[in-house]
Amino acid sequence: MLKLYHHYMSICAAKVRIALAEKGLEWEGQLLDLSAGDQFKPDYLSLNPKAVVPTLVHDDHILTESNIIIEYLDDAFPDPVLRSGSAHERAQMRLLLMRLDNGSEGIHHDMSVVTYGSAYRLHLLERVTGHNKKDIDKEIDRSMNAYSKKWLQETVHEGVEAQSYKKAILGIKKLLDDFETMLGKTRWLSGSEYSLADLAYTSYMARLEMLGFEGMWLQQPNVSNWYKRLKQKPSFQQGIVDWLNPESVKVLQEGGREVWPKVEKLIKQ
Ligand SMILES: N[C@@H](CCC(=O)N[C@@H](CS)C(=O)NCC(=O)O)C(=O)O
Incomplete structure (x- = not known):
């Protein structure tokens, strides 16, 4: 089960959505309204203390930092591999x-x-x-x-x-x-x-x-x-x-x- 906390326009959230699409993965999304301050709500801060999107929850694992998330997705779902080469x-x-x-x-x-x-x-x-x-x-x-x-x-x-x-x-x-x-x-x-x-x-x-x-x-x-x-x-x-x-x-x-x-x-x- 993959759940992505994201935002329509966020460039880092888009990065993770592209990775999910490249891998052909099903995911559930929760959109945050950043202008309304959803990122500062205690429930969200417990997932992402920096108050930024994206956050990915995969089963029991909470993942933050878009670069780390896309590397994680490549490790956890290696088909297709996105780190091929020498x-x-x-x-x-x-x-x-x-x-x-x-x-x-x-x-x-x-x-x-x-x-x-x-x-x-x-x-x-x-x-x-x-x-x-x-x-x-x-x-x-x-x-x-x-x-x-x-x-x-x-x-x-x-x-x-x-x-x-x-x-x-x-x-x-x-x-x-x-x-x-x-x-x-x-x-x-x-x-x-x-x-x-x-x-x-x-x-x-x-x-x-x-x-x-x-x-x-x-x-x-x-x-x-x-x-x-x-x-x-x-x-x-x-x-x-x-x-x-x-x-x-x-x-x-x-x-x-x-x-x-x-x-x-x-x-x-
Ligand atoms: N290093 C972080 C940066 C995250 C980040 O800066 N996210 C922006 C959107 S791209 C954000 O949530 N900003 C919060 C705001 O605008 O209040 C990552 O790659 O995940």
Whole structure:
């Protein structure tokens, strides 16, 4: 029995849904309303003390951290294997997973900053009448988990002008440049077979696309072709598209469209 605690738009929850789809597993879901604070309810905190999604419960086992969850699923349900290849390819795959989830240096962090700085900050600002700094900080303090509070203030106040935004978008640009080189040598990120590395970055690429930032890889034929192949997989539909919340997608598209000219300048500098 597999039960996933998740959220429509969460990039890490989508990562786990893609893994479940790749494995063809049946699962039960419980959606959390993150704006209503479901993640802070005691029952959920007992499963995931960091107050984030996803959490997977498999029989008696509680699993947190999306990278760990997808590795767990690959161990527990090895058909099809998503870590095939040589020892070196598997090491390459783990390095890419680590690059994604590496605290404030990781791509997950960069993507959160870019998402909030481009679009979701507008969601948050909507909840604060008058938009004065003190009330905005209070709203961040009330609604966000301890980790997000550390970086969110600057991003919400300054958006695309924040230093943290610049660092984040350049981090993502560097990642795409590195992918372009890697994918010039191998068909998939860590070798000749689709692996957890490709799976893990799929929802991050989809987030960039929802923001309308495809210009970041338009000149990169290998990345463009790789992403096209990821989108053709049924797991893209089942893990991402089937769960999209149209209102949030609209916020991402509108916010992204507005900031893109500045983003384009930042990445060309
Ligand atoms: N390292 C964690 C990160 C989890 C995370 O940051 N989840 C986000 C969604 S992608 C979340 O739940 N945020 C809570 C919030 O927005 O209040 C993982 O990979 O599972």
